[in-house]
Amino acid sequence: MSRWTRTILIVFSFLLSVLFLIGLLMIISTDILTGMITLILDVAQKQPAKTIAIVTGLVGFLISVIALIVSVMAGRLRKTRIRSNEIGYIEIGVEAIENIALNSAKISQSGVKTAKARVSPAKGGKLSVRMIIQAFSDVEIPMMMARVQERVKKDIEKYTGIEVDSVEVRVSRVETVAPRVER
Helix, strand or coil, X not given: CCHHHHHHHHHHHHHHHXXXXXXXXXXXXXXXXXXXHHHHHHHHHCHHHHHHHHHHHHHHXXXXXXXXXXXXXXXXXXXXXXXXXXXXXXXXXXXXXXXXHHHHHHHCCCCEEEEEEEEEECHHHCEEEEEEEEEECCCCHHHHHXXXXXXXXXXXXXXXXXXXXXXXXXXXEEECCCXXXXX
16 A cells, blocks of 8 residues: 555544544533534534535545545455566466465375465565465374475465565364275
């Protein structure tokens, strides 16, 4: 998110909190309520003050709508990694990178039963990958999870061209291997 967007969101949040505080004080104290009603009636009866209040209200409304749109769109735009070359742009979705990490964990033959991956940006345009894994019980966890880390890092860098800063693996559960019944 850009500096201007953050500044607008901070100012908007501050103004909104002040507005709610005034509303709360009006509910608590009747003196503040009558004072605010008197102020609003005075503004509504004087034409220059009424025009200024209408313009200020419209500007505040537009800023709030813009802040809402930018905050929603900023979350969506963060979901892609954009790379450019001489022909144009390549957008790689975060979901695609997470799927590469999941496939790498499963095909690393490290005793991974199920996995979840989360990709987030790191410094220098690199990625940070966090994985939560359920492993089988017949696995040497430290050695096998180190293999998963190496494979995930290598595959993401190979398939996307984006450097991986770190791969964190957390084993949340160890599942017993069910005996096979042959017929």
